[in-house]
Structures are given as structure tokens and as C-alpha cells.
Amino acid sequence: MSRKSWTVFWLAALLLLFVFNGSLLITDSVESNYALTAKEMVVSGDWLSPQIYGQYWFDKPVFFYWLTALGFKIFGFTEFAARFFPSCFGLAGLGLLIWGAKKLFDDKTAFYSGLVLLTSVEFFLISKSVITDAILFFFFSAVLLFFYLGYSTPQKKYYYVMYAGAALATLTKGPIGFLLPGLIIFLFLAVTKSWQEVKQMKLCSGTLLFLIIGLPWYLAMISLHGDAFTKTFLGTHNLLRATVSEHPRDNVIYYYTLVNILALFPWSGFLPQCLWQKFRKQGSWQRPDDLTVFLLLWAAIVFVFFQNMATKYITYTYPLLFPAALLLGRYLAVKGSRVFSRGYLLFHGLFYAVLAGAVYWCRFKGIAPVQDEFLVLLTALAGLGLVYAVKSCNKKYLTAAVAAMALFFNLAMIPTVAVPLSGLRSGKQLALQLQNKYPEKAEIGLYGEYPTSAVFYSGKKLVKLLPQDEIEGFKPKAFSWSSKNVMPYAELKSYAGVKDNVVVVQRKALQGFMDNADTYLLLAGENKGWYIVQG
Structure with a gap:
């Protein structure tokens, strides 16, 4: 491909990944958790133990919080700062794909693979979102790409990059960062009967490198927080997530099929014929070459693994876009315009x-x-x-x-x-109104869905108010989804009955509030679905 083509490509990538990032508000309920945790990391000065609402928060490892907090240190507590490193890692993931495609195939395949990834729906969305997936995508892909380069070339030093990538993936998302790539590598070696390669994989020195990079933070957290860390992080956010669905409505067999058709659009329509030609040649079945087997296993195992997890999120299968982009890029490079029926x-x-x-x-x-x-x-x-x-x-x-x-x-x-x-989906306007109307109040009650983004933007303590009969079920418990309820909370009737207390009530929860508050409150304002009332 010409230098001009590559210049246009990278300019388009920069435009897509960074334009309007400062205009996209921090949304609830996922982005705001990451943003507020990173903000509290900066404000508290504690860059070791993640906190939210002033409480220790063990949902994810620390690496993404470090990046987001660094963005805040550089650009201030802004939307652009929160989205800066996800976009940077989106760009890095794109660069890794193109570099890998050049190593594995050729320049033309690299260009088409890059086009597939850059213009796919999920890449565009995740690279602009305040979530861990763009960072995980980069390190997860690096683990498997550098494994195959080490496997297929005499340059066995590639394996060291594999171990480093696995350590950083583990610091980003947890045990899945090394367990799932390890499963893919294991099954590939089994399918190709290449067990002799294990002797070349720098197991001792590579494992030591993995431990040096990935282990210290975990050891520090266990030393500082003991069972509170292991039970919440490993118990709730790993074991429970895999075995008990957080969103039962999504636990259907076709979930990730539909997700990935949309994720790869406008290229997903080529997948059936791309896969077909990998197994059929001149009217007969054929065994694909090792590289194709590896890419197919990579995509298939990610898909099957997360399809069989109890809890499902749209972004979980995002890592399969890397091998899918390589397969489709190669298909487009070889077949050209003939693929467009x-x-x-x-x-x-x-x-x-x-x-x-x-x-x-x-x-x-x-x-x-x-x-x-x-x-x-x-x-x-x-x-x-x-x-x-x-x-x-x-x-x-x-x-x-x-x-x-x-x-x-x-x-x-x-x-x-x-x-x-x-x-x-953001509480920014509510937060600004609370700041302007009640600048002296550090604490405000809230009844209804809890907008963490309002805490991020306002800097105020929002106390979740609950009827007396709901408090026991709301209290955080180990090995339960209630362990995520770490925001401050109080009994509704006693809080609303205090003179001069300000309470924000969600419009759709207003009747429940009136039924349970058992007190008269004066309407003080309204903002996009929220009423502000005061005793």
C-alpha cells in the first residue's frame, strides 16, 4: 500500500478515536464507577488501593484506574481526560494489529485488517468508553500475537513479550488476563501436537517476568486488606460473575451471536464465506494451515468461553475482533472486489x-x-x-x-x-444544579436509581435512601451481588424527617417516596427527571 493510503488511514483513526471525546458525558452505571474511583485516587493520594465513596473498592485490578487517574492529573477532571487513555489504547491496538499482520502476512493484508478493525462498530464504541476493554484488548492480543510469533519463528525472545502482556492483562482485568490466553495456547498446542515447543517457551524466566510485573500489587492488597480483598475481588467479581448471572435476562444462547454480528459490522456479512473458503478448496475439504487454526481457535474459544459464563456483558467477547480482523483482512486482500455480492x-x-x-x-x-x-x-x-x-x-x-x-x-x-x-444517561446536569443551589451542603439524600456520575461531577456525598424493609437486603454481603452496594445509605423516613435536609427524588420513584417518607417536604426544584425536595 502507498504511503498516502497509510497517511489517510492514520488521520482517519485519530479523527474517529479522539473527536468529540470532551463532549461525551460520563454515563451511568459503568463509566461513572471507573471515573469516580480514579478521581478519588487522585484526591486521596492513595494510588494503591482503589476507593469509591470513600470506601475500598475491589471490583477490578488497579491498572485502568492508574491510567484514568493519570489522565485526570494531566487534563483535570474532564470527560476528555477520562476517555484519553481508552482512545490511546484503541490506537495502540490498531497499531498492534497492523504490525502483526505485516509480520504474519504482508502489507496489503495489514491495511485491510486495519480497515476492518477501525471501521467496525465495537472498536469505535469501546475505544471511546471509560471501561477496561480497550486496554485489555491490547494486552490480551499482545499475549497471543507474540506467542505465535515465538512459535512460528526462530526469535524465541518474542515469548518474553507474551509473559509481560499476560502480566499487564492480569493487572487490568484479573485472572482472565492469563487464564484465557493460556487456554487458547494450550488447545492450539494440543490440536497441532506441538508439545515440543513448550521447551522453547522460556517457562522459568518468562514466569519470573510475569510474577515480577503482575504479582506485587496483588500481594500488597492481600497484605493490606486480607479477606476483604480476596472474598470481594476473587469471590464476587470473578467466581460469582462466572456462576451466577448478574443480568439473567441476557443469559440466552444467541446473545453473543447477535452481539458479534453488530460488533463486526459492516464486515460481519463476509464471515460465513471467509470461513467456508478456509476449509474448502477446489471442491474438497482441507485442513487449514497452523496460522489459520490459531486465529480460528482464538476467536472461537473467546466466544464459547464467555457464552458459557453466567454473567454476560456486550464487551466481553471484544478480544475476538483481533483474529477476526486478521482473517477478514486476509480474505479481502486476496479476493478483492469479488467478495461484494x-x-x-x-x-x-x-x-x-x-x-x-x-x-x-x-x-x-x-x-x-x-x-x-x-x-x-x-x-x-x-x-x-x-x-x-x-x-x-x-x-x-x-x-x-x-x-x-x-x-x-x-x-x-x-x-x-x-x-x-x-x-x-448522565447525572451531570443534576450535579451542576446541586452545586449551584446548595454550594454549602456536602451531603444530600437521594431516592431512586443511584447516579454515580452525579457524585463524580458534584463532589458531594449522595446518600441512598431506602425504606426500612429494604435495608437488610441492600447491605453488602460476601459472595453476593449486594457486595457492590458500597455507596452511603440511610433509612428514608428518619433522613427525610430532619429539618433542612435536601433530598433528590427520581420522578418515577416519587410515589414510592411519598408513601414511605411519611413527612411533608417542600418542592425546591426539578431537573431532567429528578425532583429536589427540602424539609
Whole structure:
């Protein structure tokens, strides 16, 4: 590929990953937990033991909190700061993919693999989100990429990078950072009957490197916090998550199938024929080469592993995008425009038309505060026109046209859909009102869903209020999802009965509040679904 092509590619990547990051508010309930924990790390000066609401918080290892806290130290407590390192690691993951594709295949495959990852829906979303997955993606992918480079080349020093990556993945997400890549490597060695390679894998020195990087923080936490750390971190956030569903409605067999069809769009339509040609050649079945076997195992084991976990999150299978992008990039590089059947282009066009229609419908129905919906419609129509024009004039540019369509559509969705939706799922406006109206009050009661983002933005202590009969079930208990309830809480009736106490009540919970508060309160204000009342 030409230098000009690569220059355009990296400029597009920078634009997609960093544009509007300062306009996307910190949302509840996931992003705000990470952001508030990192903020308290900076404010408290304790960079060892993560805290939230002034309480020790053992849901994740420390590495992502360090990065987010560092972002806050550099840029202040802003949205851009919180999203800075996820975007940086999104860019790093893209660079790792391209570098790996050049090592494993060639420059053309690297370019197409990069296009697939850059323009896929999930890469775009996760690389702009205040969550651990962009960082895990980079280290998880590095473990497996450098394993295969060590396995397939005489350069056995690659294995040291594998061990270092596993240690940093473990500091980012926990035991899954080395257990799941280890399972993939084990099964690959079993399938290919390559056990002799174990002797070359620097087991002793590599394991020592892994322990030097990954173990000290865990030992420090066990020394400082003992059972409180091991029971919460290993018990609740690892063992319980794997065996007891946190969101039972998502525990269905097709969950990750649907997730990954969307995650890889607009390239997911090529997966069936890509996989088919890996196993069929000239009308007969064939065994794929070792590299293809490794990439297929990588993707399949990630998919099956998380499909069989009780708790499911959309982002869990994100690591399979790395091998999927390599497989699809190679397929596109070899087959070229021949992969674009009429059926695929029709599916491609219908999908964007449905997305654009959904945006307009949300605006029309008042379901979400979507802005400039006509920009989304115009982008979709212009992009579809571009794809079909290229198909008619010069088919060899079809891949670039589809990628450009995805890129511009994603960019159009940020200000028109993502920014207003982040406002809908954030407590920032409530926090600013509380700051302006009650600057002297450090503590405010809250009844309804708990917006951690309001704590992040306001710096105030928000006390969750509960009826007397709900308090016992709410108290945090070991090996239970209630262990996540570490925010301050109080009994509703006694708190609301204190003169001059300010209480924020969620609009949909107002009737329950009136039924349980058993006291008269004066309405003091209203903000986007929240009432502010005062005794």
C-alpha cells in the first residue's frame, strides 16, 4: 500500500478515536464507577488501593484506574481526560494489529485488517468508553500475537513479550488476563501436537517476568486488606460473575451471536464465506494451515468461553475482533472486489437505512434527545450512493468505499446520537444544579436509581435512601451481588424527617417516596427527571 493510503488511514483513526471525546458525558452505571474511583485516587493520594465513596473498592485490578487517574492529573477532571487513555489504547491496538499482520502476512493484508478493525462498530464504541476493554484488548492480543510469533519463528525472545502482556492483562482485568490466553495456547498446542515447543517457551524466566510485573500489587492488597480483598475481588467479581448471572435476562444462547454480528459490522456479512473458503478448496475439504487454526481457535474459544459464563456483558467477547480482523483482512486482500455480492450490498444498504430510520423515529417519538437526525439520514444516503457508484464505475475501490461509508456514518452518529444519549444517561446536569443551589451542603439524600456520575461531577456525598424493609437486603454481603452496594445509605423516613435536609427524588420513584417518607417536604426544584425536595 502507498504511503498516502497509510497517511489517510492514520488521520482517519485519530479523527474517529479522539473527536468529540470532551463532549461525551460520563454515563451511568459503568463509566461513572471507573471515573469516580480514579478521581478519588487522585484526591486521596492513595494510588494503591482503589476507593469509591470513600470506601475500598475491589471490583477490578488497579491498572485502568492508574491510567484514568493519570489522565485526570494531566487534563483535570474532564470527560476528555477520562476517555484519553481508552482512545490511546484503541490506537495502540490498531497499531498492534497492523504490525502483526505485516509480520504474519504482508502489507496489503495489514491495511485491510486495519480497515476492518477501525471501521467496525465495537472498536469505535469501546475505544471511546471509560471501561477496561480497550486496554485489555491490547494486552490480551499482545499475549497471543507474540506467542505465535515465538512459535512460528526462530526469535524465541518474542515469548518474553507474551509473559509481560499476560502480566499487564492480569493487572487490568484479573485472572482472565492469563487464564484465557493460556487456554487458547494450550488447545492450539494440543490440536497441532506441538508439545515440543513448550521447551522453547522460556517457562522459568518468562514466569519470573510475569510474577515480577503482575504479582506485587496483588500481594500488597492481600497484605493490606486480607479477606476483604480476596472474598470481594476473587469471590464476587470473578467466581460469582462466572456462576451466577448478574443480568439473567441476557443469559440466552444467541446473545453473543447477535452481539458479534453488530460488533463486526459492516464486515460481519463476509464471515460465513471467509470461513467456508478456509476449509474448502477446489471442491474438497482441507485442513487449514497452523496460522489459520490459531486465529480460528482464538476467536472461537473467546466466544464459547464467555457464552458459557453466567454473567454476560456486550464487551466481553471484544478480544475476538483481533483474529477476526486478521482473517477478514486476509480474505479481502486476496479476493478483492469479488467478495461484494449483490446480496451483501443489499444487506449493507438496508442496515444503514434501518439505523438512520431508527434515529429519526427516536426523535419523532421523543424516546431519546437525538439532534440533527437529518444529518444522519443524509450521511447514510450519501454513503450508500458512494458505494453503489463505485460498484458501477470501478469495483476495485469497493472495500475503500464501504470502509469510508462506515467511518463517516460513525462520525455523524457521535454528535447527533452519542452525545445527546450520554446526556440522557448522565447525572451531570443534576450535579451542576446541586452545586449551584446548595454550594454549602456536602451531603444530600437521594431516592431512586443511584447516579454515580452525579457524585463524580458534584463532589458531594449522595446518600441512598431506602425504606426500612429494604435495608437488610441492600447491605453488602460476601459472595453476593449486594457486595457492590458500597455507596452511603440511610433509612428514608428518619433522613427525610430532619429539618433542612435536601433530598433528590427520581420522578418515577416519587410515589414510592411519598408513601414511605411519611413527612411533608417542600418542592425546591426539578431537573431532567429528578425532583429536589427540602424539609
